[in-house]
Each structure stands twice: as C-alpha cells, then as structure tokens.
Amino acid sequence: MTLDEARRAFAEELRAVAHVTDQRVVDAFAAVPRERFVGPGPWRALCLYEQGYWxxxxxxxxxxxxxxxALDESRGLNTGEPSLWAYHFDRVGIRAGERVLQIGTGSGYFTAILAELVGDTGSVLxxxxxxxxxxxxxxNLEPWPQASVHKVNGAHEIEGQWDVIIAFAGASAPPIAWIDALTPGGRALIPLTxxxxxxxxxxIDKTGDRLAARSAGNIGIFPCHGLRDAAEAAALGQSLGDPVGRAALKSLRRDDHEKDDTCWLHGAGWCLSKHELS
Known part of the structure; x- marks a missing residue:
C-alpha cells in the first residue's frame, strides 16, 4: 500500500468510526499528510487503554x-484523536469560504484539515x-496559504468576527469574549474541563442575540493557558455530577437572573441553562 493509499484508507475508516456524513471531511483527512506535523519517526503513540505510550x-x-x-510526551501533549475531530468537524458543518478561529493550533495538523474544508476562499487563524x-x-502550514498562526500569551483578546470557533484546549468556564466574536449563524466548540x-x-449556535447551547459529548484535553480558575473548575466538577441536567442543556443565558432549577452551571454574567430559547 502506498502512502497515498494509506491516507485514503485512514480517511475512509474515520468515515465509519466517526459516522462522518460530509464527503468533504473525509477528503480533507485523506489530503493532509500527518507526517508533516509530527516530526521524523519513530513516533510515540498514546494507548488510551493503558494510559501509556508505545x-x-x-x-x-x-x-x-x-x-x-505525542508532541511532547513529558507534558502529555499530543495531537488530537482523529476520529474525535472528524466527528466534530462533520457535525459543526464547516463550509467553503468561512472564517475559522482555532484556539490551540499545536503543530498545525488539524489547522491544515480546517484549511482544506474552508478552501481557497476561506481562512483559518x-x-x-x-x-x-x-x-x-x-x-508546517506553508502549503495552505489560507491558514496562519499567531503566537499569543494566555487568554488572548479575540479580534474580528468568526463563523466558527473551535478550541483545542480546556477552559474552566465559557469564555464570553470568544462567544461575542461569533458572527450571526456562527458556531463554537469549547471544551469545558x-x-x-x-x-x-x-x-454554541448563535442566532441573532440568542445562544443555543448543548453538550457535544465527553472530552479529555490539555488545559487552556490563562482560562483556568480553581473555583470555576470546582463548580464545573460539581455540575458534571448531574449528567441528566447536562443532556438537557438548551441555552447560554447572558441575562441577569437568580439561580433556579433550570440553571445547570450558573456563573458570573452567564449561565448554562435548561431554559428553552424563545
């Protein structure tokens, strides 16, 4: 099997494993050479069943x-799981020509796949x-001129408006600045850990000034520098003990209200709520 054939077989396997419905996502994974982003072999791979590397x-x-x-085994810093992100790229519906902001680009592998999805008329930062x-x-991203990388320090202030925001690092609460940067019709995927x-x-799905919110599944991921707070993380941990409530999430509320039984995770100026959008 040639390398190109291995890449295509890999993408087709992701179609089945992650139930990918968009052919464009399959083609993007088949097009991007993963070896460009992980340095020379041999490589250290994480076995999730043993929680160790081989x-x-x-x-x-x-x-x-x-x-x-592994990108840095000593820190437990890895490339993401391909099937996880194939699934979410498919479900979030990244379209040609869109502007995508990626928080935590790592060595750029998934940035390149996002660049394939937005095409020549879109952009990925x-x-x-x-x-x-x-x-x-x-x-690594030089072959994709529609993709660029900015070095930031911690919780970076987001500039401009974005159709899609995807974070590859975990925050302890929803970063409101990211959500404010969504265009009407914009979507965000934010790990809360x-x-x-x-x-x-x-x-998060933004329609006008309304913010629909729901859980898109469990995740384990590297922490987001500058967006960690011990009290927020503790409150999140307590709320995660209510998986039924998490499954019932409907909205991210920004209005001033007292905590009630519709509030799954109530923060300062925001609330992940079971309250239906009007």
Missing part, C-alpha cells in the same frame, strides 16, 4: 490510524501559546 516504527504509514501521537509549537505550525483535564465539549 513506539511505532519509522514508516509514515504507521501514523494513519486512529491514534494520538490558529492561536498558539507555545513558541516552539507556533513556529513549527507556521512552517476540570483541573483533571476531563469534562465535556460545549456546542
């Missing part, structure tokens, strides 16, 4: 499986706090 061989075809590859990763991502890196993926 070593592949030097053949780039080893990368075309649904595995996480990746924000990265790690100097070495940001520099590597800028080099406890200090143990585990939590859920919050999906």
């Amino acid at each position: 070593t592949t061989d030097n053949d780039p075809r080893a990368l075309y499986h649904n595995i996480l590859i 990746g924000l990265e706090v790690d100097d070495a990763l940001g520099e590597a991502a800028s080099r 406890t200090d143990a890196r585990w939590g859920f993926l919050l999906r």
